[in-house]
Amino acid sequence: xxxxxxxxxxxxxxxxxxxxxxxxxxxxxxxxxxxxxxxxxxxxxxxxxxxxxxxxxxxxxxxxxxxxxxxxxxxxxxxxxxxxxxxxxxxxxxxxxxxxxxxxxxxxxxxxxxxxxxxxxxxxxxxxxxxxxxxxxxxxxxxxxxxxxxxxxxxxxxxxxxxxxxxxxxxxxxxxxxxxxxxxxxxxx
Numbered sequence: 691x692x693x694x695x696x697x698x699x700x701x702x703x704x705x706x707x708x709x710x711x712x713x714x715x716x717x718x719x720x721x722x723x724x725x726x727x728x729x730x731x732x733x734x735x736x737x738x739x740x741x742x743x744x745x746x747x748x749x750x751x752x753x754x755x756x757x758x759x760x761x762x763x764x765x766x767x768x769x770x771x772x773x774x775x776x777x778x779x780x781x782x783x784x785x786x787x788x789x790x791x792x793x794x795x796x797x798x799x800x801x802x803x804x805x806x807x808x809x810x811x812x813x814x815x816x817x818x819x820x821x822x823x824x825x826x827x828x829x830x831x832x833x834x835x836x837x838x839x840x841x842x843x844x845x846x847x848x849x850x851x852x853x854x855x856x857x858x859x860x861x862x863x864x865x866x867x868x869x870x871x872x873x874x875x876x877x878x879x
Contacts, residue, residue, distance in 0.1 A: 709811060709819065716768070718807040718827060725781035732770035732778040734847055738809070739822055739857035740764040765830055765853045772835060772846040779834055779848055786829050803828045807854070821860030827852055 699706045716736055720726040744759035770778050788803035790796075807824040831851040837844070 707813065710814060713812040713814060713816070715810045715812070716807060717810070719805050720781070720785065722781070722784070725777075725784060728776055728778050728781045729770065731776070732773065732848070734769040734771050736768050736809070737764075737766040738811075739766070739824070741857060763854060763857050765851050768850040768852050770848040770850065772848050782829060782832050782834075782848060782850055786832050789828055789830075800826075800828075804855075807852075808860075809857075823858040823860055824852075824854045824856070825858065826855030828854075 700708070714733075714736070715730065716733060718726055718729060720729070741761060741763050743761050745756045746759040748755040748757065770782070772779055785803065785805075788798045790798070804826045805828065807827045809822040809824060810818050811820040813819050829850050830853040833849040835846040836849065838846070
Protein backbone atom coordinates (compact mmCIF):
# COMPACT_ATOMS: atom_id res chain seq x y z
CA UNK A 691 0.00 0.00 0.00
CA UNK A 692 1.27 3.46 -0.89
CA UNK A 693 1.80 6.40 1.42
CA UNK A 694 -1.31 8.56 1.68
CA UNK A 695 -0.73 12.31 1.93
CA UNK A 696 -2.52 15.55 1.14
CA UNK A 697 0.71 17.32 0.17
CA UNK A 698 -0.47 17.60 -3.44
CA UNK A 699 -3.50 19.72 -2.46
CA UNK A 700 -2.85 23.44 -3.06
CA UNK A 701 0.90 23.36 -2.33
CA UNK A 702 3.04 26.49 -2.49
CA UNK A 703 4.31 25.49 -5.95
CA UNK A 704 0.78 25.32 -7.35
CA UNK A 705 -1.66 22.66 -8.64
CA UNK A 706 -4.93 21.36 -7.18
CA UNK A 707 -6.31 24.78 -6.27
CA UNK A 708 -10.02 24.21 -5.58
CA UNK A 709 -12.63 25.94 -7.70
CA UNK A 710 -14.80 28.10 -5.45
CA UNK A 711 -18.55 27.91 -6.05
CA UNK A 712 -18.87 31.70 -5.65
CA UNK A 713 -16.30 32.76 -8.27
CA UNK A 714 -18.43 32.83 -11.41
CA UNK A 715 -20.27 35.13 -13.76
CA UNK A 716 -23.08 34.69 -16.27
CA UNK A 717 -23.21 37.11 -19.19
CA UNK A 718 -26.32 36.84 -21.37
CA UNK A 719 -26.05 38.67 -24.69
CA UNK A 720 -29.36 40.55 -24.52
CA UNK A 721 -30.30 43.16 -27.11
CA UNK A 722 -30.53 45.77 -24.35
CA UNK A 723 -27.00 46.03 -22.88
CA UNK A 724 -28.43 47.76 -19.80
CA UNK A 725 -30.63 44.73 -19.07
CA UNK A 726 -27.61 42.47 -19.56
CA UNK A 727 -25.67 44.42 -16.90
CA UNK A 728 -28.65 44.47 -14.49
CA UNK A 729 -28.91 40.68 -14.67
CA UNK A 730 -25.15 40.31 -14.11
CA UNK A 731 -25.36 42.58 -11.04
CA UNK A 732 -28.28 40.58 -9.62
CA UNK A 733 -26.66 37.12 -9.80
CA UNK A 734 -27.34 34.93 -6.78
CA UNK A 735 -26.98 31.32 -7.99
CA UNK A 736 -26.92 29.24 -11.17
CA UNK A 737 -26.60 25.59 -12.16
CA UNK A 738 -23.55 24.59 -14.15
CA UNK A 739 -24.22 22.66 -17.40
CA UNK A 740 -25.69 19.17 -17.12
CA UNK A 741 -25.50 17.12 -20.30
CA UNK A 742 -26.67 13.58 -20.98
CA UNK A 743 -27.51 11.16 -23.77
CA UNK A 744 -30.56 9.00 -24.22
CA UNK A 745 -29.67 5.37 -24.55
CA UNK A 746 -30.48 3.12 -27.49
CA UNK A 747 -30.91 -0.54 -26.67
CA UNK A 748 -29.70 -3.08 -29.23
CA UNK A 749 -31.39 -6.45 -28.76
CA UNK A 750 -29.70 -9.56 -30.08
CA UNK A 751 -30.44 -13.13 -29.07
CA UNK A 752 -30.27 -13.39 -25.27
CA UNK A 753 -28.37 -10.15 -24.70
CA UNK A 754 -28.65 -6.38 -24.85
CA UNK A 755 -26.10 -3.74 -25.72
CA UNK A 756 -26.42 -0.02 -25.16
CA UNK A 757 -25.18 2.89 -27.26
CA UNK A 758 -25.53 6.64 -27.02
CA UNK A 759 -28.63 8.25 -28.46
CA UNK A 760 -29.61 11.91 -28.73
CA UNK A 761 -27.78 14.38 -26.51
CA UNK A 762 -29.62 16.91 -24.39
CA UNK A 763 -28.90 19.59 -21.83
CA UNK A 764 -30.95 20.09 -18.68
CA UNK A 765 -32.62 23.42 -18.03
CA UNK A 766 -30.76 25.51 -15.45
CA UNK A 767 -32.14 27.48 -12.53
CA UNK A 768 -30.95 31.10 -12.32
CA UNK A 769 -31.65 33.03 -9.13
CA UNK A 770 -31.40 36.82 -9.11
CA UNK A 771 -31.63 39.39 -6.34
CA UNK A 772 -34.68 41.64 -6.76
CA UNK A 773 -33.45 45.19 -6.07
CA UNK A 774 -36.07 47.85 -5.31
CA UNK A 775 -34.13 50.58 -7.13
CA UNK A 776 -32.78 48.59 -10.09
CA UNK A 777 -34.83 46.99 -12.88
CA UNK A 778 -33.68 43.37 -12.60
CA UNK A 779 -37.29 42.12 -12.56
CA UNK A 780 -38.15 44.42 -15.49
CA UNK A 781 -35.22 43.00 -17.50
CA UNK A 782 -36.55 39.47 -17.01
CA UNK A 783 -40.15 40.54 -17.76
CA UNK A 784 -38.99 42.20 -21.01
CA UNK A 785 -37.13 39.05 -22.05
CA UNK A 786 -40.11 36.83 -21.10
CA UNK A 787 -42.43 39.05 -23.19
CA UNK A 788 -40.36 38.05 -26.24
CA UNK A 789 -41.24 34.41 -25.43
CA UNK A 790 -44.89 34.92 -24.44
CA UNK A 791 -46.90 38.13 -24.37
CA UNK A 792 -49.58 37.88 -21.68
CA UNK A 793 -51.51 40.85 -23.11
CA UNK A 794 -51.89 39.45 -26.63
CA UNK A 795 -51.50 35.73 -25.90
CA UNK A 796 -48.92 35.38 -28.66
CA UNK A 797 -45.76 33.29 -28.64
CA UNK A 798 -42.65 35.00 -30.00
CA UNK A 799 -40.22 33.80 -32.63
CA UNK A 800 -37.14 31.91 -31.48
CA UNK A 801 -34.92 34.30 -33.44
CA UNK A 802 -36.12 37.09 -31.15
CA UNK A 803 -35.95 35.44 -27.72
CA UNK A 804 -33.07 32.95 -27.98
CA UNK A 805 -29.76 34.46 -26.85
CA UNK A 806 -26.20 33.30 -26.27
CA UNK A 807 -24.49 33.40 -22.90
CA UNK A 808 -21.08 32.81 -21.33
CA UNK A 809 -20.78 31.08 -17.98
CA UNK A 810 -17.32 31.90 -16.63
CA UNK A 811 -15.78 30.17 -13.64
CA UNK A 812 -12.87 32.12 -12.18
CA UNK A 813 -9.91 31.43 -9.94
CA UNK A 814 -9.69 33.34 -6.63
CA UNK A 815 -7.51 35.98 -8.37
CA UNK A 816 -10.39 36.54 -10.88
CA UNK A 817 -8.57 34.96 -13.85
CA UNK A 818 -10.90 32.96 -16.09
CA UNK A 819 -10.50 29.23 -15.55
CA UNK A 820 -13.42 27.78 -17.49
CA UNK A 821 -15.83 29.29 -19.95
CA UNK A 822 -18.98 27.54 -21.10
CA UNK A 823 -20.66 28.91 -24.23
CA UNK A 824 -24.42 28.48 -23.82
CA UNK A 825 -26.29 28.62 -27.13
CA UNK A 826 -29.99 29.22 -27.67
CA UNK A 827 -30.72 30.45 -24.12
CA UNK A 828 -34.27 31.56 -23.30
CA UNK A 829 -36.32 32.07 -20.15
CA UNK A 830 -38.67 29.09 -20.04
CA UNK A 831 -40.23 30.12 -16.72
CA UNK A 832 -39.94 33.00 -14.27
CA UNK A 833 -41.02 33.27 -10.62
CA UNK A 834 -40.81 36.82 -9.34
CA UNK A 835 -40.58 35.93 -5.66
CA UNK A 836 -41.45 32.82 -3.70
CA UNK A 837 -42.18 32.84 -0.03
CA UNK A 838 -43.35 36.42 0.47
CA UNK A 839 -43.81 36.54 4.23
CA UNK A 840 -44.67 39.45 6.55
CA UNK A 841 -42.85 37.73 9.41
CA UNK A 842 -39.72 36.97 7.38
CA UNK A 843 -36.45 38.86 6.98
CA UNK A 844 -35.14 37.31 3.75
CA UNK A 845 -34.47 39.13 0.49
CA UNK A 846 -36.73 38.47 -2.50
CA UNK A 847 -35.19 36.29 -5.20
CA UNK A 848 -36.34 36.02 -8.79
CA UNK A 849 -36.07 32.46 -10.07
CA UNK A 850 -35.70 31.96 -13.83
CA UNK A 851 -35.60 28.58 -15.56
CA UNK A 852 -33.19 28.99 -18.45
CA UNK A 853 -33.53 26.47 -21.25
CA UNK A 854 -30.65 26.24 -23.72
CA UNK A 855 -29.79 24.16 -26.77
CA UNK A 856 -26.12 23.46 -26.14
CA UNK A 857 -23.30 24.11 -23.67
CA UNK A 858 -19.92 24.12 -25.35
CA UNK A 859 -16.72 24.19 -23.29
CA UNK A 860 -14.63 27.22 -24.19
CA UNK A 861 -11.22 26.85 -25.80
CA UNK A 862 -9.50 27.48 -22.45
CA UNK A 863 -11.17 24.44 -20.84
CA UNK A 864 -8.61 21.66 -20.73
CA UNK A 865 -10.18 18.39 -21.84
CA UNK A 866 -7.00 16.32 -21.54
CA UNK A 867 -5.25 14.70 -18.63
CA UNK A 868 -1.90 16.40 -19.27
CA UNK A 869 -0.01 17.05 -16.08
CA UNK A 870 -1.33 14.06 -14.17
CA UNK A 871 2.03 12.32 -14.52
CA UNK A 872 4.13 15.46 -14.09
CA UNK A 873 5.15 14.56 -10.55
CA UNK A 874 2.20 16.24 -8.88
CA UNK A 875 0.55 13.04 -7.77
CA UNK A 876 1.86 10.50 -5.30
CA UNK A 877 4.46 8.16 -6.83
CA UNK A 878 3.10 5.15 -8.74
CA UNK A 879 2.77 1.92 -6.79
